[in-house]
Amino acid sequence: MNQASVLVVEDNDLERQITVETLRDEGFAVEEAGVGKRAIELLGLARFDVVLTDLMMPGMSGEEVLARVRQQYPGTQVVVLTAHGTIESAVQAMKNGAFYYLAKPTDRETLVMTVAKAAELASLRQENLILRSEMEGKLQIEGIIGQDPAMQEIIRIVRKVSPSNSTVLVQGESGTGKEVIARAIHRLSPRAGRAFVAINCSAIPDSLIENELFGHERGAFTGATERKIGLVESADKSTLFLDEIGDLGVGVQAKLLRVLQEREVRRVGGNESVKVDIRLIAATNHNLAEEVAEERFREDLYYRVNVVTITLPPLRDRRSDIPLLAGNALSRFSNLAGGRVREISREAMERLLDYSWPGNVRQLESAIERAILLCEGDAIEPRDLPQEVLARKSVGRIERSRAGDRFEIPAEGINFEHLERDLILQAMEKADWVIAKAAKMLGMSYRTLQYRLDKFAIKKPDGRAGAAEPEG
Ligand SMILES: Nc1ncnc2c1ncn2[C@@H]1O[C@H](COP(=O)(O)OP(=O)(O)OP(=O)(O)O)[C@@H](O)[C@H]1O
Ligand SMILES: [Mg+2]
Structure with a gap:
């Protein structure tokens, strides 16, 4: 695993030394600065996942360091350290985009955990940023987004x-x-x-x-x-x-x-x-x-x-483009919420990747647009997504009741067609695309399954329909 990098900014030499040593012990790559000015220099020289800064320092204050990082290094998270009695300034720092604040003196465990969390978020953000710049660069010609092989061919x-x-x-x-x-x-x-x-x-x-x-x-x-x-x-x-x-x-x-x-x-x-x-x-x-x-x-x-x-292939046949298209829609519509919504959480992205998108890219775009409006934080979460997008996931939550052959419908309901399609798809995959075998698994006739395969246009991923074989 990549070592997370941390910059510790603290004017008190002793305190800084203790913090630096603690973090090094825990495996972080640590640089230090005794004044804000030096911190800015170091930020220009290397990339940091986390900046841990004292708020009250002579010369350049922690607030100024925070502002600089937020402006110039969107991939870096800031944790502020605050002396007793200055909680208000810490709260203000959070409003200004700090990841978290720690009151001094900080116990070792809290310090390490907070920095680790901040580093985790930073690496997620950086992935997103990379994704975005790649998308804006080579993957896009004249507004066509698509890195899936079929789209590249197009x-x-x-x-x-x-x-x-x-x-x-x-x-x-x-x-x-x-x-x-x-x-x-x-x-x-x-x-x-x-x-x-x-x-x-x-x-x-x-x-x-x-x-x-x-x-x-x-x-x-x-x-x-x-x-x-x-x-x-x-x-x-x-x-x-x-x-x-x-x-x-x-x-x-x-x-x-x-x-x-x-x-x-x-x-x-x-x-x-x-x-x-x-x-x-x-x-x-x-x-x-x-x-x-x-x-x-x-x-x-x-x-x-x-x-x-x-x-053009339907979106469900080029799922690897979903993150790019969703990211693009996010940048296009983010001004709806004053630019506050900046990313799509991992869980929400999983839901997007799982869904079948009958309305294709247009439907994906409107789901993102809607999610931005509903979103309360700075990342789109599953709860911000339309019901139908979440429905497929509900399949996993339907449990066989102890009474036997009975599925429990979750409170939020299900989408029957998706469920049906999903079950058929699962059966076909488990049966190695032998229709007779899958039909048996589903307790339906060969003919019925054949009809449903056509109805849902379920095809073996290589494009051919399930192998023809005699009814049996
Ligand atoms: N490859 C793509 N890259 C970026 N945006 C896309 C891509 N494909 C579709 N979109 C976006 O999805 C939306 C629908 O695209 P478009 O209007 O071209 O679809 P369409 O196939 O013409 O649909 P319809 O048949 O309903 O007219 C538009 O907002 C478009 O910008
Ligand atoms: Mg059109």
Whole structure:
């Protein structure tokens, strides 16, 4: 284990010596300063987990040392020492960000324990800080956070396709970051200097969307008192993002296809065409190939749109990104609580890692936003998280009652679907993904389990469904 480092700041030579020796005995790496000025020098030379400082010192006071540390060394914790009768200043020091205070004379045990606790917190903070700076650095391109291998691969594709004009189709469940990808491609492209034009096809009724996309000439219909430039035209020399393209009506699909083929638009009610130079990025959370098979989406348009496809994995399939995404949301929303909430406790992070996130990154972000508002300290705790996030953990708390085959529902309730999914997943894992074996474990038929595996989209981690084997 790494040795925690402590800086002892104390003007009384004898007291300082005793403290230094005590801490060295306990295995801390200790440096000492007799005056505040020296302490500041040492802080600039090495990294300390804990600064243990006397409050009342000639020259620079302990309060000033504390203020300096809080300002410049967020990874360092401060413990203040105070003489009898000055508890108020100690309380004030805590308000100013000290980890704890100790009244002099301090007994050995309290001293060691307090410093050890402070060192522990410091190392947690430092981990968080490192995580944050890594995230802000190499792991992020144009707002895409993702260090999971699948996301790294996506980032590689984004980099590769951005400079070209090729059409990109972004697929993925709701909230997986399709728009984030689209915007990143635009910003990394030569078209970045122009505004990104986005339209959500599912939010506009069929009757209006043609008008929105292609515009109209004056007098095209009653009420068309002026010419209107459509979004396609306004995206000239830029990027057009068609969100939820799967929701476009069939009539509009035909017109869009024409635009993509001819690279020109005709405004509604007009008879001349205007050349447009657009780069199209489309997104959908439907399976477009299926929509084609069911004749809800034109096959020819599908081929036009589906040149480069980026499929975003659901968040539950890239759990290693959860801490980064949660940390990012924390920095984004922390001003909600005046910047007070600075971290996510280990327990809370475990809950976040455990949950299945059906609403993906968007749901994670709103859970963090809400937690910041509810949080009373400076770290998000499990109690600040939404019920559904905690529900899965409740599984562990359901105990088999002594009466036998009966599960006790905890007072806070359970989420039945999660519980069901979790039990099935556990059984499949225990049965090495042999469906018949897992079915037996769960006391259900092969067919029933097969149905539920499909329903919950439970797949073996390597991507294949459970091995097919005869019913038995
Ligand atoms: N990889 C990521 N890095 C950083 N933020 C992300 C990432 N993915 C998603 N987000 C954030 O999650 C939220 C949802 O992302 P976005 O709107 O791109 O999802 P979407 O797939 O378009 O969702 P929907 O299908 O519901 O429109 C946004 O606030 C976005 O900033
Ligand atoms: Mg979207």
